[in-house]
Amino acid sequence: MDVDLLRPGTVPLSPDTTLWFEFLLHPNLLETHLKNPVGEPSPTDLIVKFITVAEGEKEAPPPDAALGLPFLPTSYEGYNRRGKCLKILALKVAAFLNFNLDEFENKVPLNIQAILLKDLLYSVSPDLVDVPNHVTLDLEDLEPHARFAVFLYHRWVLKCFVSSTINGKPLKPNGVVGLNEIPCEEVSSGCAERSVSVLKRMASSKTPHYLTMPKLETFMALSEYVADVVHKWNVGLHISSNQFRCQVLMDISTYLMLCESYADAKAALKDCQTAYNQWKLEPEAEDCFCKVTSDVISAYAIAVGINPPNFTPTLRQEFHNLVQDQYVSINRVIERDNLEKEIPLLYRDCLELDVSSEVANGNVTVYRDGLVQIKALNVVRRTLDGGCWQENRVPPSALHKGIAAVMVNVTDLEKRRLKYLVGETLVNGDTQTCRETSYFPTTQALLLKEEISAAVDADYTDPIPHVLNPMDVDHLESPSEPDRSITLEQADVVKVLINSYDAHDLKIAVKKMLSLVVTTDLAEINKTWEVPIPINNLVLSLSGAFLQQFCFLLLAKAYELDQLKNFRLARTMISSVQDEITREHNSTSGSRESQVIGKSNQLLSWEILLIDIHQFHAEWPDEKYIDVRDLTMRCIMMLKGEGCSPRIGLKEECALFLLNTCNWGAVRSATQLNYNSVMLDLYPAIAAACEEAFHQKKISVDIWDKLLPMFMSNQKQREHTIVMMTALCSVAEINAITLIISFLARLHNILIDQPQMELFAQNVHLWPAVIKNPNLYNLNSISEMLFEVLTTALKRYSNVVNWLKLLGDLHFVNNHHMPALRSYIEAIIAATDCFSRPLHKNLVEDHIYKRMIKCCSTLQCHTQAGILCQFLDEVDYTTAFKSLGEAGCCDAMDSYYDCIWDVNFLEFLINLHTKRGEHHRKQKVIRIIGLLELNSNNNEEIKREAENLRKARFMRAMAEQYLS
Structure with a gap:
């Protein structure tokens, strides 16, 4: 059962269910729970829950929080006692998992991992939290557990950077992300280089040092009698210097291969192999932390050109090697592959296209008839696999050579397929092709003499029928x-x-x-x-x-x-x-x-x-x-x-294409000439804005001045409006889309010039706040363009909460209240993962609720408007009581009463229904106000759970009404 769904007092709990805060009350319960192989929640879920709740216990946010910058705590300062306890519990769970970064990568959000590892550094020594100083840190004097904490942190930075780069998507601080995916600026190319330098120093230490990996018993929990604890650092798993060097050298090799420093990677891999061999010779060698195997080392070594003894490359490896060697004799490999079927057909299709292109452009010179033979071998392979091959016409001699190479090992099914291929060549070929094909031994082995004669003698050279209906x-x-x-x-x-x-x-x-x-x-x-x-x-x-x-x-x-x-x-x-x-x-x-x-x-x-x-x-x-x-x-x-x-x-x-693949510099440098094209003026400007926002966190006024004239409402620009809209909607990269939306939103806010009708968009602060001659721009055209861009972007990224909110704002300022409500509700659904997570106040801002209240009032749904007043940071009792007191409503009215958690609302409704003589409704409110979870003497946890339950219930009802 999901921990977030366990709400005390609302559903019956099974005896095996453990609420997350029970681990605070009974510290020994954690170890028992973790040793249960099927225990729920899982260890990684507990880490996320502990740290998420601990972050909510901060007494004062840091100064950078107001700027919207991601904050990673560097100590326990600012956390109350419960927050500190939760962080220690998270470390105990991580120690139980042996600090397995592979498992963290798949199941724990990046910013949660960063907080966890920073907490480990602080637990060891508060001085270690200052990561930039690790470059000058005296690693020789560190204790074994401190050395492990430093090693683990920098290995995590390196691993995350390599993983994000290999996946093809850079870590984009301008991208739109969810709550648990706050961009982590600690994982960047600069931080990775710093971590590599630290790890190289640790690996090159002449004095062998062992490391101590903390165990679950290492971390001591806080209690009511102890204000600050001293952890048992001597209790841990010893990692030998060879095991440590094997792991760190493998991480360094992976990074160097990513950077294409193959000579350095080769040297690191040789040292890694040596450390691995020495580690495995140690008595009672355990892989408690290092997960490197001989197969992994061999694979990396082969990739950089270190072939192990008695090494025989696979057919696929030979294929890739010959592709790099200008395709010389590659037909021999694919001829063997027709028998072994090891190389994916996709690779062979790409080979055919690449060779055709290279030969046509004169970039490569292959052997005589090499391209023809490649095409013929591919036709044979598709035939053997039962695929489509009719679009490729190849000379009979090349086809015969490809078939003859596989005839000795074909199955009965494959032989029938080859027979059909040869028969089709005879039937649809011209006279010369038919007669040439009929004399080949492969044709005579696959077809009977009568079949060959019938195909050659008949007039099948013209595929066009002579009789038509x-x-x-x-x-x-x-x-x-x-x-x-x-x-x-x-x-x-x-x-x-x-x-x-x-x-x-x-x-x-x-x-x-x-x-x-x-x-x-x-x-x-x-x-x-x-x-x-x-x-x-x-x-x-x-x-x-x-x-x-x-x-x-x-x-x-x-x-x-x-x-x-x-x-x-x-x-x-x-x-x-x-x-x-x-x-x-x-x-x-x-x-x-x-x-x-x-x-x-x-x-x-x-x-x-x-x-x-x-x-x-x-x-x-x-x-x-x-x-x-x-x-x-x-x-x-x-x-x-x-x-x-x-x-x-x-x-x-x-x-x-270059804009959508984040090659912003290439777009700017390759399109400097004046092509008299709207798109070739627009795309470089967007690329320049993305590049500056990504690297400098600001956008120059020159780019703003270059983009603005494209959106003027003069006659010349009106002719380009459709082209401009098509160009903007064609952008698919999330950073570029975010900046386009922020630009249009800023321009819209300037033109409308009404604070109460302002659009709230991400990164809008990067653009200037004023323009010259605003009368030259058409507000309706900008609004329509922004709507099209948002609609297209949401088709690609349907769960981006900020864009859904902005779409709702755009509908709201245009007085489209029903679509605005739909967009706001969709944003809430995306933010809460279909209401599976609590609707915290940091997910939806107050102005969203205020606009939802306005929309509901305009649609005569006054009860919904009144209940939404509870969602505000400071409850608007005046608007709420006025809405709840309205007689004519177009909503479910008292059916929403069980979504109210504010006792003041319920008392108002009791008084209202008493005055009106509505006895049945009055009794319903009295029953609700008497529920135990609404008792004002409850602790904050129970009150919060009751509030979250009713918020989700109300939003589900709203979604059912407006989205069905």
Whole structure:
């Protein structure tokens, strides 16, 4: 049972249930509870609960709290006796878990971990809490338990930094986070470098020192007779110097590999292996703290180039090594993989695309027919797996070589699949392909002679049918009788041109269409087929009507598939265009042909880049199958403008991608030129604001002055309003969204110039508070733009409490009271995790409740308005009594009485119903006021539990009414 849901006096408790504050009354109860393997709550839940409650016991907040900065206590100062007891209990639980940072990482919020480790430092010595001084600390003179506390703290900093970086998301102090996820500024690149220096000093100590890890019995609880305790530091688990060096060197190696300092990481790993071997030779060696294993060390060593004796790399490792070595002989590895099926097919698909791109751009030179063989081997692998392979057309010789390599070990099911592949090649191939394929030993081994003869002798070279249902061509103009067969054949071809997405079939269809009508323009067949102007100019520059029409068709299909989010097939279409242009121009030699091939490859590779960007945004925030680093480099290279000039739309998409991946410096440096584009002016300004807010915690006036003119209401800017709104709504990175919202909120507050109608947004204080000539801006346009940005942002991050509050504020100032209530209630649901946590006053501000009261009064829900007056820090009895005294209500009235915990409200209602002669309602209020949990003599804990219970009950009723 969840501890937070245990409310004394409201539900019957089972004999096995333990309330968290009982551990304060009976300190010995904690050890018994922790030794229960199925005890509830879990140890990590107890740590979170103890520290959370202890933080609520602070007698005076620090000065920085008023600025909204995260506060991590450096001592027990400012905490009452119960708060100190709770912190000691949290340390006892952590000691029971052997200070396992891996378990803390998964189950304890980051700021709670920081508080716990700072408490450990303070318990050892108050001087150790000053972490920056650890750099000059004399580590040789520290006691074993103090050395352990310092080691644990800096190992935690390093581990958290590495984990946050590997996960792909930096620790963002400007991001919107929950209550238990306050950004921890102690975990940053600077702090990580400081921790590495401290750990290196500890690891390089010439004098071997053991460490003492505190046990549960080490920490002594406070009592009514003892004001300050002295912990038993001699009671603990001894960690040998070899075990300690093994763990610390592994942590340092991980950090160095993250920083790409592979030479230093290699040296650290060698020392780690030595320390590990010495540790395991120790008598009675225990892994009480160090979790490093020989397999982990070997894996890290292989990653930096240290191969253990008799090491044989796996097939996947060979694959990655050959990718780094310019793909030389990589077909041998994937040929073996068709038998072992160890390399994921996704890697092989990416290999095919990468090699195609690199060869087209001239960045890599592979062996003759290497790319063709890779494609053929991938077709064989997809066939063996039962996947789709029809879109890849490969030469028969390459396909035969790939099939022959696996024929000896295929199962019956795989053999049937290969038979279907060869049969499809015979049926749909041209005459030369069919006859060449029929002579291969693999074809004769898979198919019978009768099957081969039937496929070769029949006319299967044309996939377009010659007979079509007349109903399919009723829309065509009735031709004269001699031309009827030609018209039907044209209709067959048009049907294939519109419906097919197979490059091979489309090629045959275009040839046939041109043979029927020489002056065919495929753009007239489907008016929705559109190709960007620069790409269309490239197509028109090609020689030959067939090449122009075929390339136009494939490109139009690619953009169509891109809109349908079939990105893989869209990329295949553009690759087919590249192959066709290269094949046609290679037949003739000359400088002009080389220029055409180079220009077309560059322009088309940029279009593939655009599809990759669209896929990245379509799958946001899932980046599992996307190489973000490679995509980032391609975007930066494109924006630098080397070679052909890319089109504006592609530059806008690249700038948006870099903005969404936190590459703010790249956006600023790569888009300095004037492109006459709204988005290319807007995105660098947003990137500059993000960079300054992230590093300097402020935004310069220059950025404010650059952004403001974009939102003016003159004629020129009104034409860009839709473009501006689209650009702002396309931003998906949470830091950038936060700053955009804060900018629009600040601009809205300045224009409306009414304190009672102010929008409360995060980071709004970073922007200036005044503007020149506010009449030049349209308040309604800003309000609409802010609403669209908020709505789009909440679709991506649905549980951001501050944005839900701001959306409610925006509805409120526009007099949309019902939507405002919905947004406020959704914010409360997100803040309390569907009311599973108490609705503390630090979750929802007073102005939110006041606006909810106003909304309820306007909607004639006076009872709800009156009950909400209880939620204020200083209860508004005047408004509450006036609301509760209203006769005409549009809410449930006395059904909400069991949500009242303020006795003054209940006494007022008893008097009110007595005057009105409403005996039934009066008796109901008397029954409620007589409940034991509302007794004014109860202690603060029971009163708080009664209040939290009724708050949650009322908010559930509100949610059921306004959100259902």
